[in-house]
Amino acid sequence: MKAIVKPTPKLSGELQALSSKNYTTRYLLVAALAEGTSTVYYPAHSEDSDAIRRCIQDLGAVLEEDDEKIVIQGFGRHPKPVKELNVGNAGAVLRFLMSIAAFCPEVTFVNQYPDSLGKRPHDDLITALEQMNVKVGHQEGRLPITIHGGQPKGGKITVSGSISSQYLSSLLFMTPLLEEDSEITVTGDLKSKVVVGQTLEVLAQAGIRIEASDDLMHFVVPGRQQYAAREYIVQGDYPGSAAILAAAAVTESDIRVHRLLEESKQGERAVVDVLKAMDVPLTHADSIVHVQGNGKLKAGEFDGDEFTDGVLAMVAAAVFAEGTSRFYNVENLRYKECDRITDYLNELRKAGAQVEERQSEIIVHGRPEGVEGGVEINAHFDHRVIMALTVVGLRSKQGLTIQDAHHVAKSYPQYFDHLQALGAQVELIEE
């Protein structure tokens, strides 16, 4: 699908935020790891949430679904001995299930997206699993990956957090089910630390006991635990909503996004503060973010690691700010669906933005007068690149054509419908 994004000066209306991708992944996983029947209300519907649904079913969970909920009968610590799993392009699903697959004799994770997930590294998780009596077949740390499990063992485990927090989260979901107690120490830096907070929150809701140090670098996990079967309610999604809020910030707008909890543990909640710091007129109360944009923004400096999946949308807003913005501590954006620094900035430059990259920084020299546009954008298989470039297209002089825009469905299939409902001029062409 191709998205033709036309210049759109005004947006107005109200939306219900999509459901959180990260909570959907986690709740479906802990429901599968429980032995009874759990219910997940308002799960996300996207390619990534389809991936976790499909995989837990393949592993033996029984799912019944209606419009508002999924009822899941879990498999506990005894998944079906499946031979192959297909996680689509979902990094979190792959990494979380690589550990769970260690309870099966032999599982191969196939490589469906050689140009996206197929390029992402998993070495640090593989090294941790190898310490746990799990043999792993892989292609220099990449897919396809075969987990030779059967007898995973706890004990002292080290895992690097410098590329992704998902390796640590993966071990936190799996180790409570081991016979032995475990002690997990994070080596190097821990990136996307806030997301580990979401993992711990969900584990606690599922009745799992874990002792975590305040800096989240050290964990004591008692073995022989059981996940409780519970009811979970998925909250609204900040990373996807960040793009809608950015679109409102760069136009004359009056929009309200509902279901965005003020006290959410999602790191991307910080995009509300980022936009405020950029002088965007907005309020946040009763789970509603209300933006009354005037298209005027002020540059700022931000630690992007705190809102990792919201950085691209905030960079898109900064393209139109007065002054130079700096997003630092973002090196691990290079290891996502594409290299979200080099690949993304190349597309922004094509659109007419003035941007510079450092190994772990994005620098944006704002152009309040707007950018030229009038070019075709390569989506690089990345939903967040598509969403962010759409924001830029709305404020460009000649619009932008985004190739392969269907990849937006990885997390937010309704993105263009939502923008159109707010008045955005976007034409979608099926190819």
Ligand SMILES: O=C(O)C1=C[C@@H](OP(=O)(O)O)[C@@H](O)[C@H](O)C1
């Ligand atoms: O744990 C999770 O669900 C996620 C962690 C983050 O990844 P990193 O830890 O690799 O930054 C985030 O970007 C991803 O979308 C989801």
Ligand SMILES: C=C(OP(=O)(O)O)C(=O)O
């Ligand atoms: C990086 C992302 O997802 P994942 O790592 O789960 O593929 C994302 O949703 O932006």
